Amino acid sequence: MSSLTDYLLVSALLFSIGLAGALTRRNAILVLIGIELMLNAANLNFLAFWRYGPNPAALTGVLFAIFSISIAAAEAAVGLGIILAAHRHFKTTDVNQMNALKG
Amino acid sequence: MTVSFFILAALTIAGTVAAMSLRNLVHCVLALTLGFAGLAALYLQLGAQFVGFTQILVYVGAVAILAMFAIMMTQRAGAVAQPVFTPSRMPGWIAGGMIASAVFAVLAWAIHSSAALPKTLPPQALPSQADAGVRAIGNALMHRFVLPLEIMGLLLTAALIGAVLVAMQEQQEMP
Numbered sequence: 001m002s003s004l005t006d007y008l009l010v011s012a013l014l015f016s017i018g019l020a021g022a023l024t025r026r027n028a029i030l031v032l033i034g035i036e037l038m039l040n041a042a043n044l045n046f047l048a049f050w051r052y053g054p055n056p057a058a059l060t061g062v063l064f065a066i067f068s069i070s071i072a073a074a075e076a077a078v079g080l081g082i083i084l085a086a087h088r089h090f091k092t093t094d095v096n097q098m099n100a101l102k103g
Numbered sequence: 104m105t106v107s108f109f110i111l112a113a114l115t116i117a118g119t120v121a122a123m124s125l126r127n128l129v130h131c132v133l134a135l136t137l138g139f140a141g142l143a144a145l146y147l148q149l150g151a152q153f154v155g156f157t158q159i160l161v162y163v164g165a166v167a168i169l170a171m172f173a174i175m176m177t178q179r180a181g182a183v184a185q186p187v188f189t190p191s192r193m194p195g196w197i198a199g200g201m202i203a204s205a206v207f208a209v210l211a212w213a214i215h216s217s218a219a220l221p222k223t224l225p226p227q228a229l230p231s232q233a234d235a236g237v238r239a240i241g242n243a244l245m246h247r248f249v250l251p252l253e254i255m256g257l258l259l260t261a262a263l264i265g266a267v268l269v270a271m272q273e274q275q276e277m278p
Contacts, residue, residue, distance in 0.1 A: 005214050007149070010112045012210035014119060014142075020203035021123030024196050025187075029128065029173050033135060036166060037119055040142055043154075051149045052220075059243050063251075065154050066240075069161050070255050074262035076166045080173040081270035087177045088272075 007048035115141035
């Protein structure tokens with residue numbers, strides 16, 4: 001069984017990868033995917049702290065992770081809908097070329 | 104660090120790195136499903152079966168397919184994938200990579216220097232199969248967490264309607 005710090009390190013690495021992708025990629029869909037990766041890193045933290053915490057029978061970490069996954073799914077649906085609408089308007093998904101809020 | 108944990112962590116990290124750095128967007132999403140599946144296996148290894156299978160259902164099954172649909176609807180047919188690493192974009196890559204590395208360095212330093220983290224499993228260890236199973240999660244959702252559950256249902260309904268409204272074709276563009 002690996003220790004809590006291993007899981008936390010993997011989670012930190014996952015968060016950094018998602019952050020680097022969200023900051024550097026130009027495609028709006030990949031920026032959204034980077035944000036999803038950061039949310040997943042947070043979920044891994046919740047579960048690791050639940051498993052190694054003093055009271056795993058309370059299931060608090062598991063339920064928090066479940067609610068977090070549902071919020072991430074709703075966010076992905078709305079974000080991809082916004083990207084589709086913006087693509088219809090700007091004819092591109094490059095975030096560098098979407099530079100006007102009022103078309 | 105056990106072997107299975109190392110393999111799963113390497114799989115997850117490799118999948119996500121590929122998803123953030125590949126040139127072809129479809130390949131990015133396929134690598135992303137690999138990363139999500141590895142993460143689900145990590146959840147299973149932590150003893151959270153329900154969350155692991157929820158992760159597979161929601162992320163591998165829904166979010167990745169949704170991203171794939173969005174990519175296919177926004178890419179022009181026959182479009183050539185633009186190279187990701189070009190000299191003109193190097194400053195952006197260096198800046199983004201440095202910011203992400205700084206964040207990771209701070210997090211890793213905090214993890215390693217924290218004295219409050221338990222190094223081993225607590226004595227009562229993993230709740231038994233009956234405790235962490237679906238029955239216990241359902242009981243918790245129906246008793247202690249019933250208000251968050253209702254709010255989540257409301258949020259998902261609002262997100263469903265909102266996504267349809269935002270992505271709907273505007274009528275005045277029709278001839």
